[in-house]
Amino acid sequence: MLKNKMTELLKIKHPIIQAPMAGGVTTSTLIAEVSNAGGLGMLGAGYLPPAQIREEIREIKQLTSNPFGINLFVPNEFDITENEIKSANQFLNPIRKQLNLPQRDDLDFPNFKDVSDTFTEQIKVIMEEKVPICSFTFGIPSREVIAELKQSNIILIGTATTVTETMKNQKAGMDMVVVQGSEAGGHRGSFINGAQENLVGLMSLIPQVVDNISIPIVAAGGIMDGRGLMASICLGAMGVQMGTAFLTCIESGANKVHKEAILKAKEDQTVLTRSFSGKWARGIKNNFISKMQNYETLLPNFPVQNRLTQDIRKTAATEYNQDFMSLWAGQSPRLATIQKAEILIKNIIAEANKLSSMDTK
């Protein structure tokens, strides 16, 4: 069961993908260590300029000769009104004051064309640099983009939070789909309806997806160890994608207070919020989330709100002030450990093998 169509397609030893966490978590060291240990290291490149992606790819290639992947955000059309920006800044300015940041009244916010052009450039870099695997979040790329990538023999992985989203990914030609349960930390990958409605737990989601899909399914959300891997396989997934478990690894680039916050958190202390980015995401509840709670639905859409909170998040991170950082985490923080990625993977496989050889009769 641990060797299957997923490991075959990705040309990896163990059915474990390190989730492509954006925002500097997925350092080239982390990615290479994961790939060297037989898993799939992934660069969370959604926010990265094309030139930086190229640099990182070259760095990773110097550290591993095994396959690795890149994740991109599929751009969505978004409407923004000046009023939304104004009221968002009204909520954010008192926080800026507290952090000794300049007050802001207006913003030269990104428009859809800019975001879309960046995506095209990112895709170009991935093809030019011959990255073997590319995954997508927040939607499905156009037919043309998919055709181009497939012609370059790049394996494509979609992200889905419901059966319908998974079916759309399969139809579009994805080679496999990461199915994200409600347990997952960070951004919801939902792209049909609101992400809040699509909060289905993996115990329910995986078997219902598997019954309707023929391509390999990768389970994501709250999976931290061999128990989660074997449970996912029992439910019909071929492997797992793990975020939080790799975030606290030694090689991860996550801020030390982010790691500490996860190691101290309990299973019921994460919440869904769109206050940081304009998209729903799961993180450890802190001062910022509490302060913004009543304005959640009034905030501008992604990526505008993300741009608006950038100064706050950046300053908070520099000052190790976890009150105003986005402390993304899944629902299993009690299972988080600090260790080398290689050891984490070894332990997972050892535990999975032990579980699978237990007598159940």
Add this chain to the structure above:
Amino acid sequence: MLKNKMTELLKIKHPIIQAPMAGGVTTSTLIAEVSNAGGLGMLGAGYLPPAQIREEIREIKQLTSNPFGINLFVPNEFDITENEIKSANQFLNPIRKQLNLPQRDDLDFPNFKDVSDTFTEQIKVIMEEKVPICSFTFGIPSREVIAELKQSNIILIGTATTVTETMKNQKAGMDMVVVQGSEAGGHRGSFINGAQENLVGLMSLIPQVVDNISIPIVAAGGIMDGRGLMASICLGAMGVQMGTAFLTCIESGANKVHKEAILKAKEDQTVLTRSFSGKWARGIKNNFISKMQNYETLLPNFPVQNRLTQDIRKTAATEYNQDFMSLWAGQSPRLATIQKAEILIKNIIAEANKLSSMDTK
């Protein structure tokens, strides 16, 4: 793995509990069929008057000599203001009009002492009738009640939705705990903080509970087949409690339109609502839930709101009008089937055994 401390304590063959769904779903036939098939049949007796519980117990005993259990609601103190009742009736009266029911302005609502006295009587019946197993939802009974039941050699099962709630159950002397994930249909068993915050998926919840508890853990929420059973066991549970899967069984007393609604539903069509009972519960979204959505937080607490909506639910059920019925369901409706409970259990065990003998190397 399928024979363990749970099956030993409950003296059953298979680690499968039929969830004690209240409101007439758990007929004596269903309970007896489950117990005769080697699972544990459970009477959802929370709403039943003591005399009726006694009758049902005697009926079940005529149909099976195997162990079965009874579930009770632990009464919680509740505050109700006249204004809450008034505004609830303001929301409900237009619906009553639509159903040709008399308008209501006031209500002789239950007080805590009545509810508490009924619970004492229910416990008395369980001891007098020597029911082998008793489970609790919405809290933990008093030390005195637990001591009495234990002296009568009754096996006690608690319900929890977080690690802390599970630990409280263990400390109170429960023999095992049903751990309810966010996937679960019907009422949330949460009794610390709001049930809305305690929405942790089973993939996260089970291993985190297991690492902190020594008594057997039973997984509940979205589990419908052998895949769910084996996944739960991999995560560290000893067995499962299944509601929705038994609700659509031939022997279940659920209204036919309730069964039909589940068989037609998709995994993302259930929502949490407190509009029916004053307690958060998961069901298929319908007209009633949509209508009440904006008033959710203004409604009186359980069991007062439950009493207020009784006429509406009852009339809707009689008229097979699913718009105003509580269509409780977990997040796996696509896996629901109509079959005999015995066949359901047989299939689950066959699938689990098949999964556990697969080669994972």
